[in-house]
Amino acid sequence: MKIACIGAGYVGGPTMAMVALKCPDIEVVVVDINEERIKAWNSDKLPIYEPGLLEVVQEARGRNLFFSTDTKKHVGEADIIFVSVNTPTKTHGIGAGKAADLTYWEGAARLIASVSTSSKIVVEKSTVPVKTAEAIGKVLRRNCQDPNVNFEILSNPEFLAEGTAIEDLKHPDRVLIGGADTESGQKAIRTLAEVYAHWIPRERILTANLWSAELAKLTANAFLAQRISSINAISALCEATGADVSQVAHAIGTDSRIGPKFLNASVGFGGSCFQKDILNLCYVCETVGLKEVADYWYQVVSMNDYQKQRFVERVIGAMFNTVSQKKIAIYGFAFKKDTGDTRETPAIDVCKGLIRDGAKCCIYDPEVTPEQIFRDLSAPKFEWDRPNYSRSQSHMLENVQVQSDPIAAAEGAHAICVLTEWDEFKKYDFAALYEKMVKPAFIFDGRNILDHAKLRDIGFIVYALGKPLDQFLQKNYS
Numbered sequence: 001m002k003i004a005c006i007g008a009g010y011v012g013g014p015t016m017a018m019v020a021l022k023c024p025d026i027e028v029v030v031v032d033i034n035e036e037r038i039k040a041w042n043s044d045k046l047p048i049y050e051p052g053l054l055e056v057v058q059e060a061r062g063r064n065l066f067f068s069t070d071t072k073k074h075v076g077e078a079d080i081i082f083v084s085v086n087t088p089t090k091t092h093g094i095g096a097g098k099a100a101d102l103t104y105w106e107g108a109a110r111l112i113a114s115v116s117t118s119s120k121i122v123v124e125k126s127t128v129p130v131k132t133a134e135a136i137g138k139v140l141r142r143n144c145q146d147p148n149v150n151f152e153i154l155s156n157p158e159f160l161a162e163g164t165a166i167e168d169l170k171h172p173d174r175v176l177i178g179g180a181d182t183e184s185g186q187k188a189i190r191t192l193a194e195v196y197a198h199w200i201p202r203e204r205i206l207t208a209n210l211w212s213a214e215l216a217k218l219t220a221n222a223f224l225a226q227r228i229s230s231i232n233a234i235s236a237l238c239e240a241t242g243a244d245v246s247q248v249a250h251a252i253g254t255d256s257r258i259g260p261k262f263l264n265a266s267v268g269f270g271g272s273c274f275q276k277d278i279l280n281l282c283y284v285c286e287t288v289g290l291k292e293v294a295d296y297w298y299q300v301v302s303m304n305d306y307q308k309q310r311f312v313e314r315v316i317g318a319m320f321n322t323v324s325q326k327k328i329a330i331y332g333f334a335f336k337k338d339t340g341d342t343r344e345t346p347a348i349d350v351c352k353g354l355i356r357d358g359a360k361c362c363i364y365d366p367e368v369t370p371e372q373i374f375r376d377l378s379a380p381k382f383e384w385d386r387p388n389y390s391r392s393q394s395h396m397l398e399n400v401q402v403q404s405d406p407i408a409a410a411e412g413a414h415a416i417c418v419l420t421e422w423d424e425f426k427k428y429d430f431a432a433l434y435e436k437m438v439k440p441a442f443i444f445d446g447r448n449i450l451d452h453a454k455l456r457d458i459g460f461i462v463y464a465l466g467k468p469l470d471q472f473l474q475k476n477y478s
Contacts, residue, residue, distance in 0.1 A: 178213020332420025
């Protein structure tokens, strides 16, 4: 058996590496038109950072795992084709700012149809709107010259969390495979299930119809994001009333019906999927006339935007309503720890908000490159998910500096904003940093990971998200 995967990104690369590792009898080829990216996958400096990924790739690469730009050859030879191309949010036209742009998906389908001389199983790995399989099926069947070639389309959404993707692939909660309720559809489901059964217990391999599988992915992300927005909404109330959001979260998290996960208040959620998938879900709802359902889910995104804006206003308000020409150290730019991914990271909106008010942001992140940071801060909304975006010119922003050393980032700064929960931030010598900063020195902890009492003893004025406000930050107008 031969498997090909179109798209060598955050989903395609790690997923195929794990399949190759666990199924030494199957040839697995990841193809992409981006030569630079394929070159990186064939080196020891992979294009994405994920704990444990390099070891998996090194073990299987060259044995039964290959990375290539020869898309036609490998797609034509494959029995199963995974499609994990970008499905960005549309930036113009009907549904702009909400609907998924399926240009790359359709391009992949046309490629598959043009090179296929034998029947194929085509697997949706990208997150796609409900009913995409139907549209793709039409493209495949109308563009394939050979009448004997059959295409079975399966939906096999990924449920990976960045930072723990390798563990998630080794021991997933579930693998979901959706297919048509026909004999050939069920046979295709069994074929893909056989691949996963090499290392995943049968009871964790769930099957469903196509539309349920497509919708399950959007719904899972919507529910996770909703939990974050819910606790973030409560964090604003905690600050206003003197309650502590960590204590509230702990109290409700011990209820087995609610559970403790995804209850950390923060400066906002990020990542490539949450916002995109909710907007996509809303658009699907609007398309079928369910306006109230769409409005309900929009609120999850609005609350996230509010939380980021609230953080910016808190920083500016604390610093005497002006950050003009003040240096502010930004600790962390990735959307969460243990990943170099900056897609939709709250740090982008926070930095832009501070820069708009005249601040000079000095950014330090252990994994994100300066090029990536400058690109993110100069790219328009929704543009990050387009292939040519990585080749766009980096506009050097006058008020942004990127440091490779956290101490240098804090030197001469008025404040430190913690925007990613990297473990290393907890270990810093804040007394030494305090000495190098302009007084009064502020710390705005957007992830609640630092020891706030200790920081106050050093002399910092501390803003901890969702916790009782420091005396210094309270505005008494009475």
